Amino acid sequence: MTTALSFHIKLQRKDFTLDVKADIPNGITGIFGPSGHGKTSLLNSIAGIVTPDSGYIHLNGDTLLDSNKKVNVKIRQRRVGYVFQDERLFPHYTIKKNLLYGEKNPDQDLFDEVVDTLQIAHLLNKKPEQCSGGEKQRAAIGRAIISGSKILLMDEPFSALDVNLRREIIPYLNRVHQKFSLPILIVSHDLPDLLSLTDNLLLLKNGQLLGHGKFTDLLDQPENLELMHESGWYNVMHLSVFAHLESKNMVLLKSNKSNLQIQALTQTIGKDVEVNQALKVLIKPESIALSKEPVQNISLRNQVGGIMKEVFLKDGLAFCIVDVGENIIVEVTEASQKSMCLEKGQRVYCLFKSASLKIY
Amino acid sequence: MSELFKYTASEWSAIQLSLSVALICAVITLPLAIAVGWFLARKKFFGKSVVEGIIHLPLVLPPITTGYLLLLVFGNRGVFGKFFYETFGIQIAFSFYAAVIAAIFVSFPLVTRSIRLSIELVDQKLEEAARTLGASNLRVFFTITLPLALPGVISGFILSFARSLGEFGATISFAGNIEGKTQTLPLAIFSEMQVPGQEASTMRLVVVSVILSLLAMIAAEFLNKRVIKSKTA
Known part of the structure; x- marks a missing residue:
């Protein structure tokens, strides 16, 4: 994947130092870390709101900042679309005027496509205060795209939304990325929300880069594991619809890269998904049980075989990384790990209910 | 009773002069107060408290002192007064200009305070958002800051107008009390009060003064509500 954004930002603030260097690919990248560890400062530096030391x-080959060459492009000339945590729609303008603020005469096709993609046509003549939280968030995303942004920065876009509205906004973000080919950098301290959008993560702690890469690859480091575990995490599997098992009210999902296949409830996915449609399947590590043998006569619909790659012990828990075609993490108690003698290199079976899956 | 409605030429002149002074003062003061109010609301600089103190000084100074200081600066022998007199042949002190300048100085801190407070209430994050959308500082000011601070700006304009209508001390010491030239409503009332038997004339001017001030306040309230309504509609 080509690099959309590369940066090395050093910023000193009283008792806090931000020092992060990374190359961001042309897709959706999540910036994850605890609150107050430099995520927003990083976005503000990229947008030009804060000037790094x-x-x-x-960005796409253009230099926005280079302290050696004394280049510091002004905020208004950076063409960086920033969707803030609190939307920041202008309260005295209608949604339409908000959308057109950055570009008064945008390409009509682009305007129509943004309005259509984000489903905000019915809001155009409303004032922001007449819109719901999710609608305002969508309008703010639309405003950033129409202003001609080359990248979309999103700061905690889910934090102000309740659980239902979060689920509502996630498909829109996926659609925005697919339709407008915009790289998206999205900050969150909520790992499950981020993982529902992307598994390409940049981990930040104390202003330093802890890791950068695919979520499953980041699991190899105990420090990363600890950071992500604190937030409540999910395994992410990239699967496609293989067949509708209508008699069982199930859908069979398969990986295109390995033999991994699982069954999910039809109502979790929806009846209208088509065969070959790509889906993101999420499951909590603590929702998976391990067995050394296939288990007969059990109600669980999914038993996925794999090789134990690593076992980390912490606070009475054992975090087992199992290669089932993709790396997944399984959380069991240390007592279970010891009594089962679970070790690296063993063949194990991951058991989980179809109902425990979240699918996007 | 009918005497209460028979306004003399000099009384009409005082009313007209007062309205002219108040209107010109409000129109001149407003842009200055917007600029200074924005600067004080948005900028941090060394000596800001001193600058704020100087701007607000006319609020607490006895108006007669303000008038005297203006006389020192704008009188024919003052720094500015001498320049205007020698360069353009314009005498500022004891002229219509003096009445306007006195009104501007006295109302300026009130207007600036009103506008500054309303600009401070405008969320700076909205201005930041506008900049990320490509807006220049000037565009941010005219499309975000000023419209959102409009109630304070309108209040400031009316305050300036109303304060000018009531200005007395600085005007009498700097502009004098010249009928038809610098004698505004308060000065005319003062003059009539000095003469025995002029109670009816005094009352006529008092009534006009009360009505004009009341209308200004009602207009301020009305405009304020309209602005708030249009923002939330």
């Missing part, structure tokens, strides 16, 4: 920022 030193470093560089290159």
Whole structure:
């Protein structure tokens, strides 16, 4: 995947130092870390709201900042679309005027496509205060796209929304990325929300980069594991619809890269999904049980075989990384791990209910 | 009773002069107060408290002192007064200009305070958002800050107008009390009060003064409500 954004940002603030260097690919990248560890400062530096002490920022080949060459492009010239945590729609303008604020005469096709993709046509003549939280968030995303942004920065876009509205906004973000080919950098301290959008993560702790890469690859480091475990995490599997098992009211999902296949409830996915449609399947590590043998006569619909890659022990828990075609993490108690003698290199079976899956 | 409605030429002149001074003062003061109010609301600089103190000084100074200081600066021998007199042949002190300048100085801190407070209430995050959308500082000011601070700006304009209508001390010491030239409503009332038997004339001017001030306040309230309504509609 090509690099959309590369940066090295150094910022000193009283008792806090931000020092992060990364190359961001052309897709959706999640910035994850605890609150107050520099995520928003990083976004603000990229947007130009905060000026780093030193470093560089290159966006699609353009230099936005280079402290050595004394280049610091002004906020208004950076063409960085920033969707803030609190939307920041202008309260005295209608949604339509908000959308057109950054670009008064946008390409009509683009305007129509944004309005259509985000389903905000019915809001155009309303004032922001007449819209719900999810509607305002969508309008703010639309405003950033129409202003001609080359990248979308999103700061905690879910934090102000309740659980239902969060689920509502996630498909829109996926659609925005697919339709407008915009790289999206999304900050959150909520790992499950981030993982529902992307598994390409940038982990930040104390202003430093802890890791950058695929979620499953990041699991190899105990420090990353600890950070992500604190937030409540999910395994993410990229699967496609293989067949509708209508008599069982189930859908069979398969990986395109390995032999991994699982069954999910039809009502979790929806009846109208088509064969070959790509889906993201999420499951909590604590919702998976381990067995050394296939188990007969059991109500669980999914028994996935794999090889134990690593076992980490912490606070009475054992975090087992199992290669089932993709790396997944399974959380069991240390007592179970010891009594079952679970070790690296063993063949194990991951058991889980179809109902425990979240599918996007 | 009918005497209460028979306004003399000099009384009409005082009313007209008062309205002219108040209107010109409000129109001149407003842009200055918006600029200074924005600067004080948005900028941090060394000596800000001193600058704020100087701007607000006319609020607490006895108006007669303000008038005297203006006379020192704008009188024919003052720094500015001498320049205007020698360069353009314009005498500022004891002229219509003096009445306007006195009104501006006295009302300026009130207007600035009103506008500054309303600008401070405008969420700076909205201005930040506008900048990320490509807006220049000037565009941010005219499309975000000023419209959102409009109630304070309108209040400031009316305050300036109303305060000018009531200005007395600074005007009498700097502009004098010249009928038809610098004698505004309060000065005319004062003059009539000095003469025995002029109770009816005094009352006529008092009534006009009360009505004008009341209308200004009602207009301020009305405009304020309209602005708030249009923002939330």
